[in-house]
Amino acid sequence: MNILVTGANGQLGNEMRVLSKEHPKHRYWFTDVVESEGVQVLDICDKAAVSAFVAQHAIDLIVNCAAYTNVDKAEEDEATALKINAEALSVLGGQGVKVIHVSTDYVFSGDEHVPCRETDPVAPRTAYGRTKYEGEKRLLAECPEAVILRTAWLYSEYGNNFVKTMIRLGKEKESLGVVFDQIGTPTYAADLAWAIFTVIENPVWHAGIYHFTNEGVCSWYDFTVAIHELAGIKNCQVRPILSEEYQYKTPRPHYSVLDKSKFKKTFGVEIPYWMDGLRRCVKLLLKEK
Numbered sequence: 001m002n003i004l005v006t007g008a009n010g011q012l013g014n015e016m017r018v019l020s021k022e023h024p025k026h027r028y029w030f031t032d033v034v035e036s037e038g039v040q041v042l043d044i045c046d047k048a049a050v051s052a053f054v055a056q057h058a059i060d061l062i063v064n065c066a067a068y069t070n071v072d073k074a075e076e077d078e079a080t081a082l083k084i085n086a087e088a089l090s091v092l093g094g095q096g097v098k099v100i101h102v103s104t105d106y107v108f109s110g111d112e113h114v115p116c117r118e119t120d121p122v123a124p125r126t127a128y129g130r131t132k133y134e135g136e137k138r139l140l141a142e143c144p145e146a147v148i149l150r151t152a153w154l155y156s157e158y159g160n161n162f163v164k165t166m167i168r169l170g171k172e173k174e175s176l177g178v179v180f181d182q183i184g185t186p187t188y189a190a191d192l193a194w195a196i197f198t199v200i201e202n203p204v205w206h207a208g209i210y211h212f213t214n215e216g217v218c219s220w221y222d223f224t225v226a227i228h229e230l231a232g233i234k235n236c237q238v239r240p241i242l243s244e245e246y247q248y249k250t251p252r253p254h255y256s257v258l259d260k261s262k263f264k265k266t267f268g269v270e271i272p273y274w275m276d277g278l279r280r281c282v283k284l285l286l287k288e289k
């Protein structure tokens with residue numbers, strides 16, 4: 001297959017580039033808004049450019065890793081978030097090729113106390129969540145055969161993310177307050193890239209919406225304690241605090257655990273535990289030093 005990966009400079013896009021080496025039977029084009037080594041420029045909002053690219057390279061499948069992911073900035077500039085997270089999905093979905101797209105736990109309210117299924121009603125509470133949900137709808141309207149993977153709490157070796165921030169703060173500070181009343185599942189972007197290749201390599205194309213995160217649950221506090229332990233950080237005391245003590249610009253879901261039963265059953269796979277993913281990521285981060 002000829003595969004176009006958008007947003008290739010981001011966390012997931014980078015992990016797709018790494019994992020693509022284990023799937024050499026396909027041809028890949030990695031693109032983003034900014035050029036980098038092995039990455040060509042392609043703005044997913046530019047309909048003419050996307051259509052020309054797809055035609056020129058006879059693309060069979062688009063894996064969309066591009067997104068407007070800054071939750072706070074989306075609140076201030078919903079129009080731009082809507083362009084990238086929703087309007088561009090009509091462009092990608094309208095190319096007449098298969099699409100794998102990534103969405104978010106933020107489509108849900110976060111008020112539930114049981115893991116959310118794909119069929120549960122959505123109720124986004126933020127501009128980011130609203131634009132991502134709109135993107136799901138616009139993609140499915142153009143391309144009912146698309147696969148959408150909703151994920152959460154993504155981290156990786158690449159870009160800025162919670163794991164890298166907590167390692168840095170753990171080295172700089174003697175004490176750190178981290179919220180313990182928001183529950184979710186940290187997800188290693190390398191494992192999400194593996195899930196995407198699971199969909200690609202499956203002999204049968206199973207269109208639809210799926211939930212995919214690592215296994216298990218924790219709070220941001222537990223996540224931080226685990227990060228520090230694995231990174232060998234001993235001189236920073238991590239304190240559990242309530243969300244109301246932390247000045248969030250944008251409300252965060254209290255419970256955003258996704259039920260992954262559909263993905264596991266459809267593709268016949270087991271998913272790594274979050275701590276296992278974290279161990280692999282921290283090991284790579286420490287090696288880079």
Ligand SMILES: NC(=O)c1ccc[n+]([C@@H]2O[C@H](COP(=O)([O-])OP(=O)(O)OC[C@H]3O[C@@H](n4cnc5c(N)ncnc54)[C@H](OP(=O)(O)O)[C@@H]3O)[C@@H](O)[C@H]2O)c1
Pocket residue numbers: 006007008009010011012013031032033034042043044045064065066067068069084102103104105132150151152153154155159189
């Ligand atoms: N991060 C999380 O915790 C999380 C949680 C749930 C779901 N997700 C979803 O998972 C997916 C991957 O997230 P991620 O963390 O890998 O995102 P990321 O690191 O922010 O990467 C997104 C990439 O897309 C690029 N991009 C932005 N606008 C573009 C455009 N118009 N055309 C082409 N590329 C564009 C970005 O470039 P710039 O940086 O230059 O803008 C960036 O390189 C996204 O769909 C996201 O919504 C993420």
